[in-house]
Amino acid sequence: MSDEQDRRLVDRTLAGDRQAFGELVKQYQIAVYTVAFNVLRNTNDAEDAAQSAFLKAYEQLGTFNHEFKFFSWLYRIAVNESINARKKKRPITGLDGPEPVSSEKADALIQENELEDQVDSALMDLSPEDRAIILLRHYQDFSYPDIAYIMDTTEGKIKSRLFTARQRLRGIFEKRGITARA
Amino acid sequence: MNEEVRALIEGEVDGVNSPSERIRLIEICASDPAVQLELDKSIEVAHLLQHIVAKEPSANFHHKVMTSLPQRPSWAPRTVSSPSWLSLFKLPPKPSFVLAYGFAAGSVIMFALIFSFADPSYSGETSGISGTMAPSSSTIFSENVVGVDGEDITVTGQLVQDQVIVSISPVLNAESTIAIKIENKGSVVFEKAFQPK
Numbered sequence: 356m357s358d359e360q361d362r363r364l365v366d367r368t369l370a371g372d373r374q375a376f377g378e379l380v381k382q383y384q385i386a387v388y389t390v391a392f393n394v395l396r397n398t399n400d401a402e403d404a405a406q407s408a409f410l411k412a413y414e415q416l417g418t419f420n421h422e423f424k425f426f427s428w429l430y431r432i433a434v435n436e437s438i439n440a441r442k443k444k445r446p447i448t449g450l451d452g453p454e455p456v457s458s459e460k461a462d463a464l465i466q467e468n469e470l471e472d473q474v475d476s477a478l479m480d481l482s483p484e485d486r487a488i489i490l491l492r493h494y495q496d497f498s499y500p501d502i503a504y505i506m507d508t509t510e511g512k513i514k515s516r517l518f519t520a521r522q523r524l525r526g527i528f529e530k531r532g533i534t535a536r537a
Numbered sequence: 538m539n540e541e542v543r544a545l546i547e548g549e550v551d552g553v554n555s556p557s558e559r560i561r562l563i564e565i566c567a568s569d570p571a572v573q574l575e576l577d578k579s580i581e582v583a584h585l586l587q588h589i590v591a592k593e594p595s596a597n598f599h600h601k602v603m604t605s606l607p608q609r610p611s612w613a614p615r616t617v618s619s620p621s622w623l624s625l626f627k628l629p630p631k632p633s634f635v636l637a638y639g640f641a642a643g644s645v646i647m648f649a650l651i652f653s654f655a656d657p658s659y660s661g662e663t664s665g666i667s668g669t670m671a672p673s674s675s676t677i678f679s680e681n682v683v684g685v686d687g688e689d690i691t692v693t694g695q696l697v698q699d700q701v702i703v704s705i706s707p708v709l710n711a712e713s714t715i716a717i718k719i720e721n722k723g724s725v726v727f728e729k730a731f732q733p734k
Contacts, residue, residue: 417612
């Protein structure tokens with residue numbers, strides 16, 4: 356969906372057309388749920404966070420600035436909701452450090468050596484924030500400035516975190532023998 | 538590996554390098570096999586990350602979201618309830634309309650306000666607002682109505698020197714029109730439609 360189509364749907368929603376917002380939900384529910392799932396790694400929590408993100412977007416739509424892309428704005432809310440949900444769920448876990456995953460858990464997630472599952476499993480060794488950044492760059496193909504806006508930080512810090520996260524992933528891939536030819 | 542090389546490799550992986558940056562990276566790779574190896578491994582990571590798959594929420598997710606939305610979000614247009622003398626009308630959320638019209642002091646006047654808006658659901662009429670013109674600056678009338686959301690709507694008429702100023706707060710938006718009819722002793726002495734600026 357183009358930015359212009361999003362803008363029209365936002366305007367229609369603000370004029371009282373709830374169905375228009377329903378179209379935005381339909382359009383972005385998989386993307387929003389995917390980012391929530393990658394941060395939270397739990398289907399129920401991810402669905403709650405994704406629902407909460409759409410609800411917050413609806414409630415705050417009156418403040419949405421058309422200078423930004425609706426998609427980026429929605430993503431910013433979704434990432435924040437997911438990370439906040441993560442903080443509430445695991446207040447003791449260091450947020451910037453890698454989340455330890457047992458080899459049994461990792462093994463269980465690898466089904467039939469499928470590459471998708473292996474990549475998915477490797478991502479679990481990153482912090483929720485780094486997973487979100489990797490997802491925004493490599494799954495959603497957001498630009499550096501867009502990711503910086505979504506993560507509420509600077510472009511320089513995003514580049515630095517991307518580098519660190521990819522280096523860490525590279526180490527995990529190598530350790531587990533995961534290669535692109537698999 | 539220095540910062541420049543690292544930035545060039547990252548830029549190549551993300552596809553944001555300029556043509557001159559790409560040439561520079563090719564030159565560095567040609568002279569330093571370690572950089573070429575680093576580039577290859579970084580690109581392989583990016584290729585692996587193409588295998589991130591979308592996750593789908595439950596089948597009723599859309600329904601759950603839509604049913605959880607508030608019926609009246611904070612940005613929704615406001616509505617006004619009807620007091621005894623005021624027929625139902627709705628006011629959009631934005632600000633104040635002021636009309637100034639010259640009038641003779643000492644007259645007993647009746648106001649009728651007719652609202653119509655771009656949205657046909659926002660319309661209504663209020664009449665029976667009355668007051669006596671005083672020779673000095675004073676409030677001729679001030680009527681408060683309570684909106685559906687509990688907000689206060691005020692219609693005020695003031696005499697300032699030789700002008701009647703009718704204020705409606707909160708203010709009407711630019712898509713609205715308002716017609717004001719003023720009667721004096723049963724005769725219509727003023728009737729005009731306005732659009733707030």
